[in-house]
Structures are given as structure tokens and as C-alpha cells.
Amino acid sequence: MIDRKKAGASAETEESLMDTRIIVVTSGKGGVGKTTVTANLSARMAMEGFKVVAIDADIGLRNLDVVMGLENRIVFNMVDVIEGSCKLPQALVRDKRVENLYLLPAAQTRTKDAVSKEQMMDLCESLRGEFDFVFIDSPAGIESGFQNAAVGADEALVVATPEVSSVRDADRIIGLLESFGKRSINLIVNRVRPAMVRSGKMLGVSDVMEILAIGLIGIVPEDDSVVVSTNKGEPLAMANLTPAAKAFEKIAGRILGKDIPLQDIDDLDERGFLVSLKKIFGRRGGRY
């Protein structure tokens, strides 16, 4: 798996051997960046040469399509597949910008009750062997929508922002994921504002880690370019090298098992002096 990371990998020739990793992206609280993380990690993995499908599990409130910029090409959706109205390949929207990137959109005019756990499980199983990575964008909340999104996943990425409400909800979600038997649960701390952390106005990554006590797989800084990319419908990972785009690249690398050190959290958080020295001497400024 890890050895297949080379760009432009021959996905077709190895299709039958694919060892699919199904990863749910979740958070509990809404608006913390699940969809952005899903879109960018999916795009990044496809750019690494893997065959990827991003699934929008937020039935009735779909958004992953617009964030990925694929909203105009949707014909069928996940519920159509589950109900047998179409075949899976018909519902997959292929991204024309990046090879091997697909979206399975949510139904917009249905509710989360349209899908059962068993059906989601079957859907996930039907993707095994077909893709290298399946990223599932979970709806907010802890009800059936979230449970459906998580049921077929092997791994979970929990997204939290350094705010009391978000960390609290993340804690609840981690507890639920553990009770579902998910063994690989990792945290992405999103929208970090190092200057505010340093001046003692905001929770730092180290604070969040201390409280949640799960593995940290990435830190994404607050970055205006996320808003721009969402407006354009072009995941950051595809286009530029903003701090957030670099953070997603590193997270993708860590998911692939690459040893990409997380920056010294406390360097970033507390020792403002060290951070500024790094900015002067480091080639690319802050390391995320």
C-alpha cells in the first residue's frame, strides 16, 4: 500500500489487488471543516496516484459536490445506488482535473432515513477492491446520519477546531467511534491561529491533545485561501501551496504511512520567539 504512492501509479493494472482503506471524516459539531478536509484529502490522494472516491454521506444537505466543484455533473446519487435505481459506476462523478478522483454524491431531496446501516455497510463493501481510498464525509451530529457514515469505515479522522464547543463534541464522537469498535481514530486540528494561541487567547494544539488524548495526524492553520477555493469549487490541494494546502499534503502523507514529523506543537504554541526565528531562517515559514 505504502509503496504504491508514486505519482501516476498504474491503478488499472492492479485494480484487482487493491487493498481499500475506508476512512470516515467526522466531527460531531458542524462547520469545523469536515467537508473541506474530505475534499482536500481525496484530491491529494488522487494526485499521489491512488484511485479515490469521496462519498458525501450528508443525505439531504449535500455539500461535498460544491466544495469539489462537481455539482453540475451529478446525474445519480448514493441513494439511487442503494435503491438499485442505477449501477454504482453511473452515480460516480469523475473529476476531470485529477485522474482517479471520483465523487459519490448524496441525495439532496431525501432524508437520512432513506439509508440503513446495513445498506451503507453493503455500499462500502462493494467499493472494496475498486478503490485505494474511500473518504466518507459524515454529517454533523451523533444520530443515524453519522452512524451510517461511520459503520462501513475502517478508520476515522476526527476534525476539531480549537474551540470549547468543537473539542467537547469531538470528545463525544471519539467515545462513540470507540464504542463502534473503530480502532484507528486520528485527530485533525483545523483552523489553528498560532498568533492567538501564543498570546493566550485561544486553545493550542497541545491543549486539545491533552484533553482528547488520541493520535494527532495533522494541524491545519486558519487560511483565507480555503474560502476562496470553496467559492471556486477547486480543492486547495489541486491548485496552490497555501499553508492549508501544505497541511493537507502532509496529512495525506501521514495517512500513507510516511514519517512526516508534526511540528513541535509547543514550539508553535508557546514559544513565539522560536516560531519567528523559524520564519526568518526556514525556507517556507511555518511548518504545518
Next chain:
Amino acid sequence: MGFLDRFFRRESPRKSAKERLQLVLIHDRADISPGTMEMIRKDIIHVISNYMVISEDGIEMDLERDGKSVALVASIPVLEVKRGRGREGVK
């Protein structure tokens, strides 16, 4: 600002966020509802009242974080120790 805050030992928003989170998560994780807390309180009052007269209004009881563990801490004002009841230790 930061300097003055530190000088007057005023708590930073970062620190208060962390402390509030830690406290709220104790309740969340323990999954003890206010109703359950009230039942515990009533039971404790019931048991202790066999031995002492206590001020029910003055009782303070809550879950507190003690290092990495959680403690149920109660402060129960005793008005009078009842004589002749309870076990040998109590006169």
C-alpha cells in the same frame, strides 16, 4: 496586554477555555445527569442523617478533576452529631 494580564495574574482566555473544557468533559464522560446527581445527593443525605444532623441547604457536591482522575467532592456542614445512634465509634 499579555504583559499586564500576566502581571495581575488574570486568567487568559486560553487557560479558561481549557479549564472549562476539562470540567465539562468530566460530566460528559461520566455521563452523570443533573437528575442522577440529585439522587446521589438525596441518598447521601439519607445515610448521613442517621448519624448527624446536617444542613441540607449548605451541601456542596460536585465532580472535580484531581490530576488525571475524577473525584466526587462533597462538603456537608454538620450541625450536630447524634448521640446514641450509629455504631460504637459514635457516642
